[in-house]
Amino acid sequence: MTARQLLEIAFSSGRSGSGPATWGQQAIWDAVRRLPPADAPRYDIATAAPLDPGLPLPTLLDALAQLLHLHDSLHTRLLPTPDGRRRQVVDPAGSLTVEVRPVTDDSDPAEAGARLHRELAERPFDTAAQWPVRVGVVTADGLARHIGLVLSRTAVDGSGMNRLAADLSALSLGHSPADLAGLRDPAQPPLAEAEFRTSERGVRRDGAARKQFLRKLRLGPPRLFPRPATPQPIAPQSTAPQPTASEPAARCPLPQRRTALPHPPPRVPTGRRRPPGEHLLCPAGGHRRDDRPPRRHHRGRAQRGRRQPLPTRTDRCGERGRRRGLFHLPDATAESGKVVRRTRAAAIGTHQHAYFDKLALAAEIEQLTAEGVPLADRSCVFNDTRELLPAAPGRADEGTTLSWPVEFDPHPGLTYALDALQSPEALSLAMTADPAVVPHPAMAESLYGIEALILTEASNTSRADQFAG
Structure with missing residues (x-):
């Protein structure tokens, strides 16, 4: 196995804004804050899957960039306020780091992907400084063969992770964000949800x-x-x-x-x-x-x-x-x-x-x-x-x-x-x-x-x- 690569996916022209954290964001952040440091990563949501027979890496990276435009929660940070609560900030631009691990012909991409996924899942999130998503990809012969996603629970729940995984699959197959948005009921972004709570x-x-x-x-x-x-x-x-x-x-x-x-x-x-x-x-x-x-x-x-x-x-x-x-x-x-x-x-x-x-x-x-x-x-x-x-x-x-x-x-x-x-x-x-x-x-x-x-x-x-x- 060769050394890991850190690739940056540039993100720009996204939706932006700030407002109070939603009830769910605040409660999850407060619950995680009370956990012992070793337990905090266990509260995150993670999923991993093989990509057979393989996907061109540029196609996967492009799909991840489109996923950021589709879901505002993926580029949202939670900043502290003077009263001890959180305030959400939806960033209009930034970058998403993807950790890539190439493997040789005699290595199993699934085993390498499982190891990489465990490493990503063991790291805690700093929700004030980081976007709440990590991505790990294992490649072989120039193709992405395994992907792992780890998200902070402040951004997504178990059902939401299923939705994100399905959206990423569809985007990788050539569907556009507009296509996916038209297939489902319009979702309420975090800022709109926060606006509702104060109405x-x-x-x-x-x-x-x-x-x-x-x-x-x-x-x-x-x-x-x-x-x-x-x-x-x-x-x-x-x-x-x-x-x-x-x-x-x-x-x-x-x-x-x-x-x-x-x-x-x-x-x-x-x-x-x-x-x-x-x-x-x-x-x-x-x-x-x-x-x-x-x-x-x-x-x-x-x-x-x-x-x-x-x-x-x-x-x-x-x-x-x-x-x-x-x-x-x-x-x-x-x-x-x-x-x-x-x-x-x-x-x-x-x-x-x-x-x-x-x-x-x-x-x-x-x-x-x-x-x-x-x-x-x-x-x-x-x-x-x-x-x-x-x-x-x-x-x-x-x-x-x-x-x-x-x-x-x-x-x-x-x-x-x-x-x-x-x-x-x-x-x-x-x-x-x-x-x-x-x-x-x-x-x-x-x-x-x-x-x-x-x-x-x-x-x-x-x-x-x-x-x-």
Whole structure:
């Protein structure tokens, strides 16, 4: 492998302006600021992919330049203000550095690309001085063979990254920014979003959303899991070497599980891990301080092979407002159909009141806590980053893979998080939990239980359709 090259993509005549940071930008910046330095890069959004059979490097660089014109968030910096908040500045000109690593004929571009991507992802962003995007490219025989993108979460969320990757692919294939803009609903750039938050309508919406959030906090249960006991050993059913505190990214493989279809697996009971009849989740949640001692958190991931196509929807770009809502389902003990309908109504209400000034809400919660007002447990988080795009049906007997890929330092106030991830498979779930509260066997049981419920419902629906036909 030859030495790396740093190429500069010149950017000019872009949209520009300045204004207060959006609620999402401010909240993300504040959350990252509170993290230990080693954890800050883990909050970024990253993706990498091979480019087969290869793309001329000038074509890729030109597509990246056009991507900057398409999304203002990619050339936006966040500067400090005297009151401790952030102010966004959209730069009309500048340059984007692309790190290029050529490889020789006997080197694997995918391995080189993975190494470069890890290096880029481990570097923190200085959002006041840098644009919130890094690009790494591996070339072979004059062609770009692998690309890695790393973005600060102040610029994009998981759904936005999917949009950016799709736009970059289309631009590389010769589509123009105007073509792409015409295919989707017009996206709201960060400055327009900030202008909305200070408008009369934005102020009303902020106040109503925070009022609804606080109302649910007073009604929800004070603890969703029993008080933690002594942590159980990590994945006792595995004979592989176990992760240690010195191995924050250690992998702990488990055997694959395969489920034959159309015969559905039995439902897996999961009620013992939550108080019966009540659910409280923070979709796209956050963090809070509490009195729990620090522990390491573990992540389990389950991936299900392709089964059925998903519905389509029009997407918006990563500059959209980041939403965080409080989902409260007071009574979940009735017949399942009624519970599903109530869940849908509660989810819609959560979505309608999920856009607000998060720092103002945090100040109100701190005040209520100081006054001794009982508030609900907010340590359980759900985040769905998928884009509902068509998926080609796959073989019915493709199975489920369960792995334990990461162990990392605790996030204050986080007991349990479930992420639905963008994936070539029909469903990919990542669960992060405090093992003293949700040990590995319970995490595995929960993930398989979700799979069982989905497959049972799919099988019942298929049989009902057959009888109807």
